Amino acid sequence: MGMPKISAVHGKREPEVKQQAVLDAALDIFAESGVFGASMPAIAKRAKVGTGTIYRYFPSKEALVNAVYLREKLMLRQILEAVQAHLAPKVAFDGIWKRLVDYVRRRPQGFRFLEMQDHLPYLDADSRALEAEILPGVAGFFAGLQHEGVVRRDLRPDVLLALIWGAFVNLFKAERGGYLRLTDSDIAAARDATWGMCLRGEQP
Amino acid sequence: MGMPKISAVHGKREPEVKQQAVLDAALDIFAESGVFGASMPAIAKRAKVGTGTIYRYFPSKEALVNAVYLREKLMLRQILEAVQAHLAPKVAFDGIWKRLVDYVRRRPQGFRFLEMQDHLPYLDADSRALEAEILPGVAGFFAGLQHEGVVRRDLRPDVLLALIWGAFVNLFKAERGGYLRLTDSDIAAARDATWGMCLRGEQP
Amino acid sequence: MGMPKISAVHGKREPEVKQQAVLDAALDIFAESGVFGASMPAIAKRAKVGTGTIYRYFPSKEALVNAVYLREKLMLRQILEAVQAHLAPKVAFDGIWKRLVDYVRRRPQGFRFLEMQDHLPYLDADSRALEAEILPGVAGFFAGLQHEGVVRRDLRPDVLLALIWGAFVNLFKAERGGYLRLTDSDIAAARDATWGMCLRGEQP
Amino acid sequence: MGMPKISAVHGKREPEVKQQAVLDAALDIFAESGVFGASMPAIAKRAKVGTGTIYRYFPSKEALVNAVYLREKLMLRQILEAVQAHLAPKVAFDGIWKRLVDYVRRRPQGFRFLEMQDHLPYLDADSRALEAEILPGVAGFFAGLQHEGVVRRDLRPDVLLALIWGAFVNLFKAERGGYLRLTDSDIAAARDATWGMCLRGEQP
DNA sequence: AATGAATGAGGCTTCATTCAT
DNA sequence: TATGAATGAAGCCTCATTCAT
Numbered sequence: 041m042g043m044p045k046i047s048a049v050h051g052k053r054e055p056e057v058k059q060q061a062v063l064d065a066a067l068d069i070f071a072e073s074g075v076f077g078a079s080m081p082a083i084a085k086r087a088k089v090g091t092g093t094i095y096r097y098f099p100s101k102e103a104l105v106n107a108v109y110l111r112e113k114l115m116l117r118q119i120l121e122a123v124q125a126h127l128a129p130k131v132a133f134d135g136i137w138k139r140l141v142d143y144v145r146r147r148p149q150g151f152r153f154l155e156m157q158d159h160l161p162y163l164d165a166d167s168r169a170l171e172a173e174i175l176p177g178v179a180g181f182f183a184g185l186q187h188e189g190v191v192r193r194d195l196r197p198d199v200l201l202a203l204i205w206g207a208f209v210n211l212f213k214a215e216r217g218g219y220l221r222l223t224d225s226d227i228a229a230a231r232d233a234t235w236g237m238c239l240r241g242e243q244p
Numbered sequence: 245m246g247m248p249k250i251s252a253v254h255g256k257r258e259p260e261v262k263q264q265a266v267l268d269a270a271l272d273i274f275a276e277s278g279v280f281g282a283s284m285p286a287i288a289k290r291a292k293v294g295t296g297t298i299y300r301y302f303p304s305k306e307a308l309v310n311a312v313y314l315r316e317k318l319m320l321r322q323i324l325e326a327v328q329a330h331l332a333p334k335v336a337f338d339g340i341w342k343r344l345v346d347y348v349r350r351r352p353q354g355f356r357f358l359e360m361q362d363h364l365p366y367l368d369a370d371s372r373a374l375e376a377e378i379l380p381g382v383a384g385f386f387a388g389l390q391h392e393g394v395v396r397r398d399l400r401p402d403v404l405l406a407l408i409w410g411a412f413v414n415l416f417k418a419e420r421g422g423y424l425r426l427t428d429s430d431i432a433a434a435r436d437a438t439w440g441m442c443l444r445g446e447q448p
Numbered sequence: 449m450g451m452p453k454i455s456a457v458h459g460k461r462e463p464e465v466k467q468q469a470v471l472d473a474a475l476d477i478f479a480e481s482g483v484f485g486a487s488m489p490a491i492a493k494r495a496k497v498g499t500g501t502i503y504r505y506f507p508s509k510e511a512l513v514n515a516v517y518l519r520e521k522l523m524l525r526q527i528l529e530a531v532q533a534h535l536a537p538k539v540a541f542d543g544i545w546k547r548l549v550d551y552v553r554r555r556p557q558g559f560r561f562l563e564m565q566d567h568l569p570y571l572d573a574d575s576r577a578l579e580a581e582i583l584p585g586v587a588g589f590f591a592g593l594q595h596e597g598v599v600r601r602d603l604r605p606d607v608l609l610a611l612i613w614g615a616f617v618n619l620f621k622a623e624r625g626g627y628l629r630l631t632d633s634d635i636a637a638a639r640d641a642t643w644g645m646c647l648r649g650e651q652p
Numbered sequence: 653m654g655m656p657k658i659s660a661v662h663g664k665r666e667p668e669v670k671q672q673a674v675l676d677a678a679l680d681i682f683a684e685s686g687v688f689g690a691s692m693p694a695i696a697k698r699a700k701v702g703t704g705t706i707y708r709y710f711p712s713k714e715a716l717v718n719a720v721y722l723r724e725k726l727m728l729r730q731i732l733e734a735v736q737a738h739l740a741p742k743v744a745f746d747g748i749w750k751r752l753v754d755y756v757r758r759r760p761q762g763f764r765f766l767e768m769q770d771h772l773p774y775l776d777a778d779s780r781a782l783e784a785e786i787l788p789g790v791a792g793f794f795a796g797l798q799h800e801g802v803v804r805r806d807l808r809p810d811v812l813l814a815l816i817w818g819a820f821v822n823l824f825k826a827e828r829g830g831y832l833r834l835t836d837s838d839i840a841a842a843r844d845a846t847w848g849m850c851l852r853g854e855q856p
Numbered sequence: 857a858a859t860g861a862a863t864g865a866g867g868c869t870t871c872a873t874t875c876a877t
Numbered sequence: 878t879a880t881g882a883a884t885g886a887a888g889c890c891t892c893a894t895t896c897a898t
Binding site: 642 | 685686688689767768769770772773783784787804806807808810811812814815816817818819820821822823825826831832834838841842844845846848849850851
Binding site for chain 2: 192
């Protein structure tokens with residue numbers, strides 16, 4: 041008599057499914073109420089699991105925060121690593137920009153979670169390492185463009201990247217905060233203006 | 245040479261002294277650990293007062309957060325309101341930039357406190373009103389430059405402002421996070437690149 | 449002979465057990481130290497639960513006080529509502545008196561809690577409503593006796609009730625305070641004397 | 653040059669005056685908010701003295717509560733001791749009753765303070781001793797009347813006294829609580845009914 | 857002696873974490 | 878393995894008391 045599927049018959053979800061449910065619920069609540077404002081029982085309820093179940097997958101709230109953080113940051117890394125450097129510079133730039141905008145639109149909570157800074161006190165060494173690891177990749181793209189003379193050379197690539205990233209993030213943070221409503225053409229214009237930071241500046 | 249003794253004669257150290265000590269300590273700890281991570285006893289200890297003393301000056305933690313917030317935000321308003329619009333555009337822009345950099349250098353904790361967003365759940369109506377009141381002033385400066393044809397017109401001033409502000413903030417956030425070391429010439433180059441966002445872009 | 453095992457099978461000791469333990473412990477400590485003098489940790493300790501457990505059943509100290517109050521006051525209402533008005537007046541009166549004495553003997557802390565007045569600042573609308581609802585019923589009994597000419601008519605029923613109730617309460621308050629030892633015949637005599645307040649007075 | 657009156661010129665009140673001011677303020681606030689609800693700074697403010705000044709006259713809040721208690725209880729003792737036993741019994745009873753009513757009307761806060769029970773946890777040995785000492789005096793009056801055959805003999809005097817006192821107190825407590833409005837004739841009728849407790853009961 | 861600012865112990869409450877079922 | 882009731886440490890805040898002026 042075959043029995044390996046009883047648990048499936050009973051409807052028990054696979055462990056990974058529960059783990060994802062917890063991550064999703066945590067992200068939602070972190071984005072809504074902040075990391076400090078999110079209680080473990082509230083996360084459990086949203087994930088439709090018992091409070092104790094969370095601790096089967098994550099040893100502490102800190103670990104859960106870091107897991108959520110890593111998941112989002114890894115998505116960002118994927119996006120940023122996919123630079124198509126063989127294309128024309130502006131086209132490649134527009135490509136990254138578009139992928140980032142897609143991410144913001146598809147995962148608003150993920151973006152908001154990263155944009156809020158209240159997870160910082162929770163981040164462990166691994167998370168900080170990932171944070172530090174992402175930027176160099178993209179910086180290389182700009183370094184290449186500087187070498188080609190497309191991008192202004194008076195700016196180190198990591199500084200330029202900090203400016204671009206800050207501009208991008210704050211654009212959508214302002215939208216979320218209710219200070220802006222962004223149309224598609226606003227976003228396109230913002231993209232072009234941001235690209236303007238890269239160009240050799242002919243100051244009037 | 246007689247020092248003015250009035251305050252000494254009066255005895256009772258002026259209350260403002262302790263109040264400022266509390267505000268300073270709170271700012272320090274908020275910047276270090278976030279608003280949620282800062283306990284009132286820890287703030288009191290840093291301020292070298294008893295816990296109860298804080299409540300003589302601020303009726304609650306929320307009130308203290310708002311007081312810290314208003315103090316910093318008013319400094320920012322002063323800086324941003326001092327746009328010298330009669331000067332050549334780039335000179336005026338450089339002026340604001342310089343004043344902002346001075347602020348960041350003089351009050352790194354204040355800047356960090358504002359940049360972290362975990363105070364948002366604490367802000368009261370007054371604080372939100374001030375927040376909403378600051379940006380329009382600066383946006384007007386860019387609107388004027390657009391009118392004069394100096395600044396690109398495909399971007400609403402508030403969108404442009406969001407980009408510039410984000411670039412500026414993230415530049416120093418990256419430095420604080422240890423991702424960058426900024427020399428004066430880095431900062432100057434960043435300033436010029438940021439100005440590049442304002443210019444009509446002739447995309448190559 | 450099988451004992452019903454349902455509750456044991458169910459495991460999780462019924463929540464009512466802990467809730468009652470908290471109510472009982474709270475009543476004890478309220479009666480001993482007054483409501484203000486009772487700390488939540490002390491109540492938890494007496495109930496042999498963790499402090500936090502109280503808050504699973506009662507959202508605040510105020511709610512706990514009201515729950516204790518309602519439980520006792522409802523017992524009193526049951527007693528007072530059971531007037532057997534069809535009996536001879538003195539027999540009916542003796543009946544209520546006996547039931548009240550039984551209550552005082554069975555639940556001395558409950559009686560003392562109600563007799564102390566320091567719970568008043570905690571009472572919510574529901575509790576006040578119950579308080580206001582109890583007296584009219586008993587007052588009606590005396591009003592009926594006045595109509596029949598059994599009870600003196602120079603006294604409004606609610607005034608008479610206040611006198612009787614005060615006499616009864618203080619009798620046992622004095623015992624609790626150690627000013628009196630009450631035998632059964634003392635209590636019977638007190639009952640008859642109190643009934644004397646109801647009678648037409650022929651003053652010598 | 654005479655100088656002993658300088659302090660009077662300066663308007664400084666005599667120490668006793670301040671002490672009385674504190675007692676009066678404390679009584680007011682105790683009666684309004686309960687003993688636990690009264691903070692020492694609030695009492696000081698009402699008394700128009702500095703907080704520290706209270707501690708010059710009373711070593712602690714407990715001591716202050718006891719002082720207030722003793723002052724009121726001593727007034728009550730004066731009233732109750734002034735039984736004019738040589739008069740006709742009912743006239744003597746009416747006399748005490750009237751003096752008590754006068755006290756309630758003249759010092760409503762004092763009466764309310766005593767009637768509220770939240771000072772009990774504060775009372776020290778002296779206060780408890782005074783409490784125990786007052787009643788016997790009045791009990792003697794009733795014992796005499798029993799001996800004369802005026803008052804029912806099936807009741808020990810101290811039990812009778814407990815009933816009378818409870819009736820009296822609750823009459824005015826009910827008024828204060830808003831359950832009753834008392835006219836002069838209500839009070840006279842209540843007095844006569846209470847006297848009815850003393851009479852030999854001929855139960856119908 | 858008088859003041860009131862300062863103090864810190866202690867109370868109420870929340871919530872991350874544990875554990876019996 | 879999953880649950881959620883139970884726990885108690887820790888946070889915010891009050892207020893009796895002290896003490897510098």
